[in-house]
Amino acid sequence: MTGAMTASTRTASEELGDNPICASDVVVRFGATAALDHFSVDVPRGVVGLLGPNGAGKSTFIKAVLGLLDAESGRISVEGLDPSSDKMAIRDLVGYMPEHDCLIEAMTGVELVSYMGQISGMAKQDSIPRSHEVLDFVGLNEQRYRPISTYSTGMKQRIKLAQAIVHDPKIIFLDEPTSGMDPQGREEMLDLIGRIAATDKSILLSSHILNDVEMVCKNVIIVSNGKAVTQGGIESLLSQGTERKRVVLRGQPDAFARFMGMLSSEHEVLSVSEEFKQYTVVFVNTKESTSVFELAHQFGVQLRSYLPDRFDLEDVFIDALKGAC
Amino acid sequence: MGLNPVEYRPWNGQRNRQARRFLVVAESIFHHDLRSKWFLAVLIIGTFLAFALNIYLVSSSPHESLTPELMAGQMQNALFYIFLVILVSIVCSDLLSEDLRSNSFVLYFSRALKPEGYLLGKLTGAFITLAIFGLFPSLILAMAVTATQSGSDYLASAEVMLETVVAGLWVTFFFIPIALLISSLTARRTYAAVGTFMVLFVPGIISGLFVQFDHNWRLLDPSSVLAMSMDVIYGLGLPAEVDAWLFYAAIFAFIIPPLTLVYWRIQRKGVGK
Ligand SMILES: Nc1ncnc2c1ncn2[C@@H]1O[C@H](COP(=O)(O)OP(=O)(O)OP(=O)(O)O)[C@@H](O)[C@H]1O
Numbered sequence: 001m002t003g004a005m006t007a008s009t010r011t012a013s014e015e016l017g018d019n020p021i022c023a024s025d026v027v028v029r030f031g032a033t034a035a036l037d038h039f040s041v042d043v044p045r046g047v048v049g050l051l052g053p054n055g056a057g058k059s060t061f062i063k064a065v066l067g068l069l070d071a072e073s074g075r076i077s078v079e080g081l082d083p084s085s086d087k088m089a090i091r092d093l094v095g096y097m098p099e100h101d102c103l104i105e106a107m108t109g110v111e112l113v114s115y116m117g118q119i120s121g122m123a124k125q126d127s128i129p130r131s132h133e134v135l136d137f138v139g140l141n142e143q144r145y146r147p148i149s150t151y152s153t154g155m156k157q158r159i160k161l162a163q164a165i166v167h168d169p170k171i172i173f174l175d176e177p178t179s180g181m182d183p184q185g186r187e188e189m190l191d192l193i194g195r196i197a198a199t200d201k202s203i204l205l206s207s208h209i210l211n212d213v214e215m216v217c218k219n220v221i222i223v224s225n226g227k228a229v230t231q232g233g234i235e236s237l238l239s240q241g242t243e244r245k246r247v248v249l250r251g252q253p254d255a256f257a258r259f260m261g262m263l264s265s266e267h268e269v270l271s272v273s274e275e276f277k278q279y280t281v282v283f284v285n286t287k288e289s290t291s292v293f294e295l296a297h298q299f300g301v302q303l304r305s306y307l308p309d310r311f312d313l314e315d316v317f318i319d320a321l322k323g324a325c
Numbered sequence: 326m327g328l329n330p331v332e333y334r335p336w337n338g339q340r341n342r343q344a345r346r347f348l349v350v351a352e353s354i355f356h357h358d359l360r361s362k363w364f365l366a367v368l369i370i371g372t373f374l375a376f377a378l379n380i381y382l383v384s385s386s387p388h389e390s391l392t393p394e395l396m397a398g399q400m401q402n403a404l405f406y407i408f409l410v411i412l413v414s415i416v417c418s419d420l421l422s423e424d425l426r427s428n429s430f431v432l433y434f435s436r437a438l439k440p441e442g443y444l445l446g447k448l449t450g451a452f453i454t455l456a457i458f459g460l461f462p463s464l465i466l467a468m469a470v471t472a473t474q475s476g477s478d479y480l481a482s483a484e485v486m487l488e489t490v491v492a493g494l495w496v497t498f499f500f501i502p503i504a505l506l507i508s509s510l511t512a513r514r515t516y517a518a519v520g521t522f523m524v525l526f527v528p529g530i531i532s533g534l535f536v537q538f539d540h541n542w543r544l545l546d547p548s549s550v551l552a553m554s555m556d557v558i559y560g561l562g563l564p565a566e567v568d569a570w571l572f573y574a575a576i577f578a579f580i581i582p583p584l585t586l587v588y589w590r591i592q593r594k595g596v597g598k
Pocket residue numbers: 030033034035052053054055056057058059060061099208597598
C-alpha cells in the first residue's frame with residue numbers, strides 16, 4: 001500500500017516537471033481554524049519566496065512538508081517522497097531554520113552545530129571540521145566558543161542558519177531568517193542565502209518582508225488565509241504592469257472631462273485623481289504613445305508627464321491579497 | 326559583525342544509519358555530566374561514603390566466599406540510596422526540562438530522529454552516566470571480596486557476581502523513568518531536580534506512617550520496592566508480609582506509566598502542538 005502510494009507520487013512529480021516540492025489541496029487544521037485551506041503549489045528549484053502576512057500559513061506549510069504536522073487531506077511530495085509515509089527520508093534531505101527560538105542555550109555555538117550535524121548522521125570526526133566551516137561561512141568568529149545564552153538575536157539567527165546547513169541538505173527551509181536583525185545583519189543574511197543558492201540548492205524562504213524576497217528570490221508564492229493566491233517568477237509578476245501608464249495632465253475641467261471620455265473609450269482606465277487642478281490618470285496603453293499625445297493636444301489639455309506606472313512587488317502582493325478577499 | 330569572504334562549500338561525506346542516531350544524544354549527555362562539577366562532587370563523595378570503606382572492611386575481614394546476603398545488604402544500604410537519588414536528580418533534571426524551555430525539540434524532530442529515538446537516547450545517556458555509581462562500585466566490591474576469600478568455592482562467588490551485574494543494572498535504571506517524567510513536566514531544571522528528589526523520598530515518609538497497619542504500604546515507596554527487588558535478584562525472596570502481586574504491580578507502576586507519559590509529551594512536542 002505504502003509502496004504503491006510512493007510510486008504514484010513519484011510519477012505525479014515527474015509529470016509536473018522537475019519541481020522539488022509539490023502540494024495539492026492540502027488542508028491542515030488547528031481545532032476549528034484551517035491554517036492551510038486547500039493549499040496548492042509547485043515550488044520550483046532555486047530560491048523561492050513564501051510571502052504572506054502574519055498568520056497566513058507559511059510556517060504551517062513548512063511544517064507540513066517536514067512531516068511535523070499531519071495534513072488532514074491533500075497530497076504533498078518532496079523529491080517524490082510523501083511526508084506521511086517517508087518522513088525520515090525527507091528529513092535527511094532537508095535543512096530547517098525554525099522561526100522561533102529553539103537553540104540549546106547551555107551549549108556553545110560550535111558544540112550545537114556539530115551536535116546537530118551528528119544527529120543528521122554525520123560522524124563526529126566529520127561534523128567538527130564541518131561545523132567550523134559553516135560557522136566561518138555565517139560569520140560567527142570567536143563567539144562560537146561562548147554559550148549560546150550569551151548571544152544577541154543576530155548571532156542566534158546565524159547559528160540557526162548554520163545548524164540548518166551543516167549536513168549540506170539539498171533543500172533548505174528558512175522561516176523568517178531575517179527576523180529581529182538590524183539592516184546590516186539583514187543584508188548579510190540575505191547575502192548568505194544568495195551564496196548558498198549559488199550551489200544548486202533549493203531554498204524556500206518564508207517572509208512577510210517584500211524587500212527580502214525581492215532581493216534574493218527568483219520565484220515567489222503569495223500566501224493568504226491558508227491559500228496560495230499567486231505564484232510565479234518575480235520578473236513575470238512585475239512585468240504584468242509594463243503596459244500601465246501614468247500621465248499627469250493640466251487643463252480646464254470640461255476639457256479634461258471630454259479628454260477622459262475619449263481616452264476611456266479607447267483604453268482601460270484604472271484610476272483618476274485630482275490634486276491642485278492637476279490630474280493623474282493611470283490607464284493601460286497597448287498602442288503607440290503618440291496617440292495619447294495627439295488626443296491631449298486635440299482636447300486642449302496639457303500633458304505634463306507620461307511614464308510607465310511602476311508596478312512593484314508590493315502591488316502584486318496587495319493585488320493578490322485583495323483578490324483573495 | 327561582518328561576513329567572511331568565504332563561499333558556501335558543499336559536503337559529500339557518508340551519513341550514519343538513522344537507527345543509530347539516538348547514540349549521539351546519549352553520548353552528549355554522558356560528556357556533559359562528566360564535565361559537571363556537581364555531578365562529579367556527589368559521585369566522588371557518594372562512592373567514598375557508600376563503598377570505599379565497605380570494600381576495605383569486608384575484604385579485610387575473614388570470609389569464606391562472596392555471599393548473596395552480603396551483596397544484597399550492600400545494595401540496600403541507605404547511604405547508597407541517598408546518593409543514588411541525588412545523582413538521579415542531578416542527571417535527569419535537565420534532560421527534558423531544558424529542551425522544553427528552549428523549545429529545541431524542533432531541532433531534533435526536523436531531523437531523521439523519531440520521538441522514540443530521542444527518548445531512547447535520553448534514557449541511554451542517563452543510564453550510562455548513572456552506571457558509574459549504580460553498577461561499577463558494587464562490581465568492584467564483589468571482585469574485591471572474591472579475590473580475598475578464604476574458601477575455594479569460586480563458582481558460588483561467580484554466581485553472586487553475575488547477580489550483582491543484574492542488580493547494578495536494575496538499580497541504575499529503576500529511578501530514571503520517574504525522574505524523566507518529572508523533568509518533562511516543568512521547564513525549569515531546578516524544579517525538576519527538587520521535584521525528583523521529593524517524589525523519590527516523600528513516599529518513604531508516608532509509607533512509614535502506615536506500615537504499622539499493613540506492610541504492603543511499603544510498596545508506595547520506590548526506594549523500598551527497589552530494596553525488595555534486590556532480595557529477589559539475589560534469590561533471597563520477598564518478605565513474607567508483602568504481597569508478591571502488589572510488588573510486581575508497583576514495579577510496573579514506577580516504570581511503564583511514567584515512560585508512556587513522557588513519550589506522549591515528546592510526541593506532542595514533535596508534531597508542533
Ligand atoms: N500550534 C497551533 N495551535 C493553534 N493554532 C495554530 C498553531 N500554529 C498555527 N496556528 C494557526 O494557524 C494559522 C497559520 O499560522 P502560521 O504560523 O502558519 O502563520 P505564518 O504565516 O507563519 O505567520 P507569521 O508570519 O506570523 O509567522 C494562524 O491562524 C495560527 O493562529
